[in-house]
Amino acid sequence: MQTIVSGKRSSVFFNPKNNTYLKTFSPKFSSKIKFFLKFRKYPGENFFYISTRLNKLNIKTVEILNFTKYSVTTNRLEGDILFDYLNKFPENKEIIYRYIELVSKVLNNNLYYGDFNLFNFIVKENELYALDLEDYKPYIFSNKKEAIRRLYSKVDSWIIDEIIKKL
Secondary structure, eight states: OEEEEEOSSEEEEEETTTTEEEEEEOOOHHHHHHHHTTSSOOHHHHHHHHHHHHHHTTOEEOOEEEEETTEEEEEOOOSEEHHHHHHHOTTOHHHHHHHHHHHHHHHHTTEEOSOOOGGGEEEETTEEEEOOGGGOEEOSSOOHHHHHHHHTTTSOHHHHHHHHHTO
């Protein structure tokens, strides 16, 4: 198993034999209390829940093979990170409009995600796939403004303007 990312709150490992990724989560103690009290889903469980919910909205996600409270195992998804793809193919505006549709659809379906940066999506065969699903969460009261505010440091303002038109 190869370590891809080793962080304070999560780590990612690649198993070349099975062509799979294992992501493990090490949340803060205060988060663990929220999980235990069922104020939030455990990160591995949330990853599965959000994947299922996004798939029902026709938003593609990585295939989940297994999950526990603090881990998720997925098949490797071959493709380009959206940021890299846009740098390689700047003339392909279709894929950025798919990104705009995806973000709008997520927000219009009462899901919050604060990190819609271009590194959290993969392009495979001109299709867009969402990654890092453990931090998406459903909301009762609108969090659209906060999600939009956080986009300003991640994408060009014209993209945000297009997303806002769809909300």
